[in-house]
Amino acid sequence: MNEKIEQAIREMGFKNFTEVQSKTIPLMLQGKNVVVRAKTGSGKTAAYAIPILELGMKSLVITPTRELTRQVASHIRDIGRYMDTKVAEVYGGMPYKTQINRVKNADIVVATPGRLLDLWSKGVIDLSSFEIVIIDEADLMFEMGFIDDIKIILAQTSNRKITGLFSATIPEEIRKVVKDFITSYEEIEACIGLANVEHKFVHVKDDWRSKVQALRENKDKGVIVFVRTRNRVAKLVRLFDNAIELRGDLPQSIRNRNIDAFREGEYDMLITTDVASRGLDIPLVEKVINFDAPQDLRTYIHRIGRTGRMGRKGEAITFILNEYWLEKEIKKISQKA
Template sequence: MTTFNSLGLSNPILKSLDDMGFEETTPIQEQTIPLGLQGKDVIGQAQTGTGKTAAFGIPMLEKIDKQVKSVQGLIVAPTRELAIQVAEEMNRLGKVKGVRALPIYGGSNMERQIRSLKTNQIVVATPGRLLDHIRRKTIKLQNVHTAVLDEADEMLNMGFIDDIRDILKALPEERQTLLFSATMPKEIRDIATTLMNNPEEVKVKSKEMTVENIEQ
């Protein structure tokens, strides 16, 4: 098994991982983190529960410049629940380094979000609310160096595919893009070929399949 210690991570990130009780990488982390640290674009085919937040979150956190008080990392997630969950994990991973992630989603106070955007270096957002901020010019994206699309197939199913394209087009061209999806429909492939830069593919089979309509 690969340990986090062997991946050449910085001490603050290793300390956060230690505090969280993480020692060994999951397969998606083992394959994605080195590519992410090299600045490569990545397409990860992995389901929820494979540890993908740390897989994309660790390389993003390593590149955040704490001195720059603007958004440098952007994670787009399909639902409010996932945005909150990913932001919480990013805050745990970034705690020792002192980097904060802000969840942004519809139905919460816009003014408070606008105030928080001035100090957070990572934003985890749902597509609709993020586009609202982009159109109102209340989020500045010129310093974003890493963008992540999490559960891209879910966003496609929810009708967000055009929003995703608009969001990616609003970002600097010189950026790293990581896309994670459990399945790879044609529309997701199209995004990978048109809006990503020679992405490396990482595929992970989940050990156990959970059937979604089983209640207990």
């Protein structure tokens, strides 16, 4: 490995590679395509960032949300801090002129699909120039309606030498994209299931008051609280002085500020919806509380991916009103983890 990368990751606190890193990095360095099933917090960003920086090829990383775009770009810059590598992020909500100037000489572009295709359609970005293409959080891309955009991007980057697709789950729709656009690949499974997380369930009597009381009894520092709707987020955050909110209808500048404030420990709890928190990657989250239970197991896996990161222990508490099926499924899977 490049000495400059080794120095950077040592300073970042890397001691040993995680499972996804040890499985993915050698294959990508050999020039192989990879399809990786790994949860948020498994170290997957470094799993593709290190080979990208080591190989020195022009690279494109596609992410589903603005927040994740910022986080991934920042992480790549950290790993490449001693290298002369230019990283540019591209997402909606930023002035066109700023992004155009950034991508002109960038070695690595981290982008959301919509703004990337917007700049491509204007002739600002030549998609055929990218040699490595990474699709991060692929299942979230599908859920957010970006799958057709991903197909266009993969079609326009047909000259690429290495493709990596990373996803917490790989549903049939993603399998079809892989089959259509990635000719041969190595499939990797790492950090799957619910390992490193202790799962607890609190049975509540009603959909609001007893849940609020349960939250008061289980609140802590470094907690992400998942709520069903943005209106419930706004209502709940007013009841706790040490909480901050994340909603899809907040201006991007406030979203960024709130995430940074929670990350820096200025607030104990971040109260959010699934939509607003997609792709959110915040280290040192000790606990996830499902104030409103998720509607399916896949959403549960995405939510708890915010805790138990990088091999550390985490805790997930779900308030159960009548979602007994979910409790049963989680207990069954966690026993196998």
